[in-house]
Amino acid sequence: MLNTLKKLSRNKIFYCMxxxxxxxxxxxxxxxxxxxxxxxxxxxxxxxxxxxYNITSLAVIPKVSSxxxxxxxxxxxxxxxxxxxxxxxxxxxxxxxxxxHCDCIILSLDVMQENVTQVLDYFIRTSNLTTNATIxxxxxxxxxxxxxxxxxxxLRDLTLKDIVIYQERTSILENTTIERFYRAYFGxxxxxxxxxxxxxxxxxxxxxxxxxxxxxxxGSDQQSNSGKIKNNGDIIILKxxxxxxxxxxxxxxxxxxxxxxxxxxxxxxxxxxxxxxNNSLEIYQQVSKVSLPIYTxxxxxxxxxxxxxxxxxxxxxxxxxxxxxxxxxxLQNYLSDTAEKEILKVIDQKRKNTVELMQTSNNxxxxxxKKFNAYKHKDWQEYLKKLSNPDxxxxxxxxxINTHLSYVI
Numbered sequence: 001m002l003n004t005l006k007k008l009s010r011n012k013i014f015y016c017m018x019x020x021x022x023x024x025x026x027x028x029x030x031x032x033x034x035x036x037x038x039x040x041x042x043x044x045x046x047x048x049x050x051x052x053y054n055i056t057s058l059a060v061i062p063k064v065s066s067x068x069x070x071x072x073x074x075x076x077x078x079x080x081x082x083x084x085x086x087x088x089x090x091x092x093x094x095x096x097x098x099x100x101h102c103d104c105i106i107l108s109l110d111v112m113q114e115n116v117t118q119v120l121d122y123f124i125r126t127s128n129l130t131t132n133a134t135i136x137x138x139x140x141x142x143x144x145x146x147x148x149x150x151x152x153x154x155l156r157d158l159t160l161k162d163i164v165i166y167q168e169r170t171s172i173l174e175n176t177t178i179e180r181f182y183r184a185y186f187g188x189x190x191x192x193x194x195x196x197x198x199x200x201x202x203x204x205x206x207x208x209x210x211x212x213x214x215x216x217x218x219g220s221d222q223q224s225n226s227g228k229i230k231n232n233g234d235i236i237i238l239k240x241x242x243x244x245x246x247x248x249x250x251x252x253x254x255x256x257x258x259x260x261x262x263x264x265x266x267x268x269x270x271x272x273x274x275x276x277x278n279n280s281l282e283i284y285q286q287v288s289k290v291s292l293p294i295y296t297x298x299x300x301x302x303x304x305x306x307x308x309x310x311x312x313x314x315x316x317x318x319x320x321x322x323x324x325x326x327x328x329x330x331l332q333n334y335l336s337d338t339a340e341k342e343i344l345k346v347i348d349q350k351r352k353n354t355v356e357l358m359q360t361s362n363n364x365x366x367x368x369x370k371k372f373n374a375y376k377h378k379d380w381q382e383y384l385k386k387l388s389n390p391d392x393x394x395x396x397x398x399x400x401i402n403t404h405l406s407y408v409i
Contacts, residue, residue: 038098039075039089043149043160045106045142046119052080053111053119056143057089057097058150072150076143082122099129104160105178106142107135107194115241117185120178131179134161137194137236148199148227163231164195169263173235185241188373189364193247196234199227237363244363250353251365257347258306258366258401260291266315267343274338280319282339284312287408295375302372302383303398313408335407347403355399368397 043058054076061073075093079085086097111119123129138145149160167173173193174180184192235247256265265286272280289310296303314335358365372380384390 037096039093039095040098040100041102043104043106043146044099044102045108045146046082046111047108047142048110048114052078053082053085054078054143055082055085055089056146058146060101074147074150082119097128099123099126102129102133104134104136106145106160106197107137108142109137109139109243111142112137112194112236112238112243116181116238117241120181124178124182131182132175132177134164135176135178135181135194136160136164137196138198139196140199144199144227145197145229148229151227160197160229163197163229167195167231167233167235169261181238188369189367190240191364191367192238192241193365194236194238196232196236198230198232200230201227237361237365239363245361247365248353248357250350251357253350254347254354254401255365257308257310257403258291258293260289262289267312267346269339269342269346272336272339272342274336276336277317277319280317282314282318283316284335284343285315287311287313293371295372297376297379297383298398300383300386301396301398302368302376302380302393303400304366304368304371305400305402307402307404309404309406311406311408335405340405343405344403347401351399351401359394359397362392362394364394366399369393 039057040060041057042060045056047054047056055078057075057077059073059075060071075089077085077087077089077092079088090097105120105123107116107119120135123133124131136145145160164173164176168175173195176192176194181192184190233252235252237244237247253265256262263286267284267286269282269284272282289308291309292307294305294307296305312335357363383396384393387393387396
């Protein structure tokens with residue numbers, strides 16, 4: 001032990017380390033905790049009016065309580081800019097607004113009527129917020145959705161971000177983060193998709209547990225919205241950062257069908273009459289699927305053909321009359337020629353509707369520019385040169401779907 005101390009005493013690094021410990025130790029002891037200096041915000045809602053922006057933030061305030069909701073508080077701030085609104089929250093709470101744990105930004109429809117880069121620009125410039133925060137939308141006030149999120153946070157494993165994950169498996173949605181938004185914004189198509197969440201109002205309402213907290217913002221509403229969060233599966237299309245339109249059901253269906261990664265879809269056909277059923281409603285569920293896009297040019301025009309092999313099984317059937325099946329096994333395992341033709345007919349009609357919507361609205365929801373430019377670059381560039389307006393490249397694109405059905409027994 002003595003030998004070790006003698007060796008250390010001869011080492012200059014040892015004296016440097018001791019000097020740093022002596023200097024830094026008192027500072028560390030008396031340094032304030034981040035809980036005392038920062039407001040840990042998990043969700044932000046942004047509304048807009050004539051005077052500027054109204055920001056509603058959901059923050060974690062550590063308290064000794066078995067009720068999770070007791071650790072959540074809502075603070076509000078107003079300002080002509082995002083920075084000013086957040087500064088007002090800081091002034092009213094006496095704490096810096098910390099965004100490192102913010103995983104969700106909710107935008108109202110009023111905000112999206114203008115270029116949302118005016119709002120998101122603040123968040124990508126500040127080092128407090130990571131670019132993987134999710135962007136969500138609501139056609140109501142963003143404030144109401146934040147309040148509903150607070151009242152439902154007793155289910156800690158269920159967040160606003162988690163609610164839309166299912167849509168990423170069944171629709172055109174990808175992870176709707178700030179980073180992905182800017183990739184689409186600066187891309188050629190400029191098309192980005194944002195899921196919409198609503199709040200189902202509770203007629204009785206409830207009083208929030210904000211109490212008389214001294215940290216409560218002056219603008220914070222003491223009444224907490226006890227409504228339930230509702231997801232109708234609606235999706236907004238942003239074109240070049242601004243609200244364009246809502247995504248139609250036929251577009252969602254077609255994208256789900258041709259997407260190689262989607263693993264769940266239902267196909268519904270109506271008014272089926274054959275030797276087994278009369279005027280029946282039949283719903284078939286996807287069991288497995290393979291989708292292969294083929295990009296070609298025919299007579300100088302871009303053509304994409306999706307070859308889709310899909311295995312289906314009957315999920316539900318409602319018939320006006322009793323079934324004429326000999327056994328329950330036949331009912332479960334049979335796909336009539338009439339039903340198969342109707343399924344293909346429904347798919348083709350939805351394809352036509354989707355192509356028409358894409359061309360009339362000039363929304364490249366399938367990201368065809370990127371795909372053709374990657375796989376058929378030379379032909380694609382020549383095609384663009386021939387157009388009077390290269391931004392209208394969708395007008396002559398032919399989209400085909402060859403669906404190969406197999407019934408799972």
